[in-house]
Amino acid sequence: MSKELFRTCPESGLQFHKSAEILMKAHAVIAVVILLIGGIAALLVTLTRWPAIHLLPADRFYQLLTTHGVNMLIFWMISFEIAILYFCSSTLLKCRLATPKIAWFGFLLMLAGIIVNNAAVASGTASVMMTSYVPMPANPNFYLGLILFAVGALIGCFVFLGTLVIAKDEKTYEGSIPLVTFGALTACIIAVFTIASGAIVLIPTWLWSLGYINHIDAAMYRIVWWALGHSSQQINVAAHVAVWYAIAAIVFGARPLSEKVSRGAFFLYIAFLQLASAHHLLVDPGLSAEWKIFNTSYAMYLAVLASMVHGLTVPGSIEVAQRAKGFTNGLFEWLRKAPWGNPIFSGMFISLIGFGFIGGISGVVMGTEQINIIIHNTIYVPGHFHATVVVGSTLAFMSLTYFLIPTLFRKQIAFAGLAKWQPYLFGIGMSVFTLAMMGAGTLGVERRHWDMAFTNSALGFDYPASAYTLMGIVGISGVAAIVGGAIYILVTVGSVFFGKPVESESSFGVATSRLMRAEPIVVPEGGHEAAGKWGFAAPGTFLLALFFLMTFVLYYAVNWKYLASVWPMS
Amino acid sequence: MSAIQPPAEIVWWKQPLDKVEGTWITIALVWSLFMFFMMPFWHVYGKQNLSSEAYKTTPQAYLAKTQAMVDEYTVRTETNLNLPVVRPPPGSDVYLAGRLWQWYPLLELEKGQTYRLHISSLDWQHGFSLQPVNINTQILPGYEMVMTITPDTFGEQTIICNEFCGIGHHTMVGKIYVTEGGQ
Numbered sequence: 001m002s003k004e005l006f007r008t009c010p011e012s013g014l015q016f017h018k019s020a021e022i023l024m025k026a027h028a029v030i031a032v033v034i035l036l037i038g039g040i041a042a043l044l045v046t047l048t049r050w051p052a053i054h055l056l057p058a059d060r061f062y063q064l065l066t067t068h069g070v071n072m073l074i075f076w077m078i079s080f081e082i083a084i085l086y087f088c089s090s091t092l093l094k095c096r097l098a099t100p101k102i103a104w105f106g107f108l109l110m111l112a113g114i115i116v117n118n119a120a121v122a123s124g125t126a127s128v129m130m131t132s133y134v135p136m137p138a139n140p141n142f143y144l145g146l147i148l149f150a151v152g153a154l155i156g157c158f159v160f161l162g163t164l165v166i167a168k169d170e171k172t173y174e175g176s177i178p179l180v181t182f183g184a185l186t187a188c189i190i191a192v193f194t195i196a197s198g199a200i201v202l203i204p205t206w207l208w209s210l211g212y213i214n215h216i217d218a219a220m221y222r223i224v225w226w227a228l229g230h231s232s233q234q235i236n237v238a239a240h241v242a243v244w245y246a247i248a249a250i251v252f253g254a255r256p257l258s259e260k261v262s263r264g265a266f267f268l269y270i271a272f273l274q275l276a277s278a279h280h281l282l283v284d285p286g287l288s289a290e291w292k293i294f295n296t297s298y299a300m301y302l303a304v305l306a307s308m309v310h311g312l313t314v315p316g317s318i319e320v321a322q323r324a325k326g327f328t329n330g331l332f333e334w335l336r337k338a339p340w341g342n343p344i345f346s347g348m349f350i351s352l353i354g355f356g357f358i359g360g361i362s363g364v365v366m367g368t369e370q371i372n373i374i375i376h377n378t379i380y381v382p383g384h385f386h387a388t389v390v391v392g393s394t395l396a397f398m399s400l401t402y403f404l405i406p407t408l409f410r411k412q413i414a415f416a417g418l419a420k421w422q423p424y425l426f427g428i429g430m431s432v433f434t435l436a437m438m439g440a441g442t443l444g445v446e447r448r449h450w451d452m453a454f455t456n457s458a459l460g461f462d463y464p465a466s467a468y469t470l471m472g473i474v475g476i477s478g479v480a481a482i483v484g485g486a487i488y489i490l491v492t493v494g495s496v497f498f499g500k501p502v503e504s505e506s507s508f509g510v511a512t513s514r515l516m517r518a519e520p521i522v523v524p525e526g527g528h529e530a531a532g533k534w535g536f537a538a539p540g541t542f543l544l545a546l547f548f549l550m551t552f553v554l555y556y557a558v559n560w561k562y563l564a565s566v567w568p569m570s
Numbered sequence: 571m572s573a574i575q576p577p578a579e580i581v582w583w584k585q586p587l588d589k590v591e592g593t594w595i596t597i598a599l600v601w602s603l604f605m606f607f608m609m610p611f612w613h614v615y616g617k618q619n620l621s622s623e624a625y626k627t628t629p630q631a632y633l634a635k636t637q638a639m640v641d642e643y644t645v646r647t648e649t650n651l652n653l654p655v656v657r658p659p660p661g662s663d664v665y666l667a668g669r670l671w672q673w674y675p676l677l678e679l680e681k682g683q684t685y686r687l688h689i690s691s692l693d694w695q696h697g698f699s700l701q702p703v704n705i706n707t708q709i710l711p712g713y714e715m716v717m718t719i720t721p722d723t724f725g726e727q728t729i730i731c732n733e734f735c736g737i738g739h740h741t742m743v744g745k746i747y748v749t750e751g752g753q
Contacts, residue, residue, distance in 0.1 A: 374706065377733060458649045
């Protein structure tokens with residue numbers, strides 16, 4: 001394989017394979033273009049749900065909400081994730097990418113799918129929301145676009161797996177694959193499950209929309225569709241947790257507290273995370289309580305356990321690395337003296353906190369079988385998943401982008417002053433947005449609903465004034481977050497297409513170096529505990545974790561109390 | 571940079587855990603199990619549980635049953651659409667149909683009495699959202715869901731559709747009036 005070309009990035013020491021590098025750039029660029037489309041739709045949708053503005057007519061609103069949902073939840077996420085998969089295999093393992101031509105074929109299929117699906121929605125004949133629940137019909141190209149995209153993404157997954165095989169075969173590394181690559185492998189396995197479920201449900205639905213099949217059962221559709229719809233968001237979880245570990249390593253040189261625990265937690269994701277499609281079916285007719293309880297809790301909350309473990313080990317590893325550098329005063333000097341002006345770190349840390357405190361807790365609470373009765377399909381639900389997918393995954397991917405611009409694209413960050421503030425504006429704006437949505441949902445405000453005032457309805461309903469206030473806060477904070485998203489796009493496009501190149505040289509050549517194992521742990525005198533407190537290597541993180549648990553317990557109890565006030569039913 | 575490098579030790583799975591990890595895993599596991607057992611506990615001791623009773627049906631068959639109830643127990647009509655308000659006897663089977671874009675019929679129930687409320691859709695998927703009491707369920711065509719409810723608050727409750735069902739979705743509003751017994 002002497003004709004394979006590699007270059008080494010002088011700053012990061014990462015080694016990029018030429019074919020992989022171009023593919024990663026292509027996927028990342030397409031992802032950002034989709035983010036722009038989805039973001040414009042987000043602005044118009046937000047301005048419509050802000051009661052004082054109520055911008056769009058109903059048909060446009062539902063059309064743009066469909067555009068926003070599909071582009072953000074499927075196309076943006078998975079396009080970026082394929083770039084992450086290639087990075088975590090080819091780059092992190094210093095290995096050539098498997099079958100670049102087939103990878104390009106996958107890329108083209110994904111691009112074709114994006115165009116076909118968006119064209120169908122833009123024509124106004126597929127305003128069916130991302131979920132396209134049967135028997136509400138959509139233009140057949142809506143399903144076809146999703147199928148093409150899914151096949152392309154599946155090819156990307158297999159290119160990733162093939163690259164792992166080559167790396168092992170050609171011995172580009174010794175020992176086990178890095179933790180971050182293991183996290184990417186977790187995401188890939190979940191992605192294969194997701195895409196297979198998507199094919200099982202969308203191909204018959206496409207044939208139904210063309211008239212070749214005359215009936216699709218609504219309950220069956222929901223069960224299988226959510227194995228696509230929810231599991232696709234679990235790809236994001238696995239991918240953004242891998243990104244957290246990567247950023248902790250890149251910014252702080254942090255190593256996992258223990259490989260065993262972090263990998264074990266990823267393994268729990270592989271084993272249990274996909275059961276969560278049940279979250280959407282807790283108030284569906286005909287499913288037994290046993291089925292709901294087992295599936296909604298990922299067996300026995302084993303995937304929640306995994307996320308709680310990552311939530312400790314990621315900041316814990318940062319704390320240990322910072323303490324080793326001498327930030328040992330008190331419980332939180334390591335955190336106070338962290339590089340808060342570096343958007344790679346600040347974005348990652350806001351992502352971690354927002355995902356855990358807002359997205360994680362609300363997800364478990366509303367996924368409780370009985371509590372779902374007071375939450376299903378209210379605007380609480382998008383409140384929850386904007387905390388996981390936007391504050392969690394999207395912000396983590398944005399942070400990673402600030403690292404990739406100089407290393408992968410070899411450009412200096414344009415508008416660096418704006419970039420420094422971007423994670424705060426986006427992360428905090430979005431966090432307020434999600435909390436206000438959850439508040440409004442608790443007051444019964446519906447999701448996917450054009451008019452909370454029920455104009456032109458024969459029988460009206462008045463929400464309390466507080467619900468209108470909360471939806472106003474949703475509007476204001478949503479616009480703030482969208483400005484944060486626009487700054488991200490400005491910085492990335494400005495850097496990549498118009499930015500100054502980085503000063504150091506990094507040219508392609510045939511020479512490659514083998515990937516070395518991590519340095520053995522140098523245990524300080526008295527062990528890691530000596531740098532910590534109470535015999536804990538990361539006492540500050542432990543205290544934060546206990547605070548998280550307290551918040552979780554209180555909020556969980558409050559929701560049971562609220563449920564108990566509802567009409568008795570059985 | 572070890573999380574993005576192969577682990578230092580070939581046999582990494584024999585590394586001992588730090589106390590902080592072991593302690594947290596124990597706490598998190600206990601909490602996970604508590605939350606798991608809370609759900610079956612509520613089935614036994616809680617009063618708000620969704621029944622899993624449901625039947626396959628067809629829009630025609632379901633509408634026929636609903637219409638039979640409307641014909642027998644209508645007490646008045648409301649709005650210029652003459653929507654029937656139905657007051658079925660306590661303890662009886664009550665049929666509610668969701669269709670584009672209406673909940674049919676309007677219902678009048680007695681406080682403190684128990685009813686078997688059947689709900690199904692005559693066309694697309696709908697969402698039953700009772701406000702302000704805040705009870706939400708998914709309504710599917712071809713499936714008849716039965717839940718036993720006991721209204722325990724007086725006054726007007728509004729049924730809103732909370733599953734997107736097309737352009738008139740926001741006009742799909744119905745009512746359940748809860749009254750004193752014997753009125």
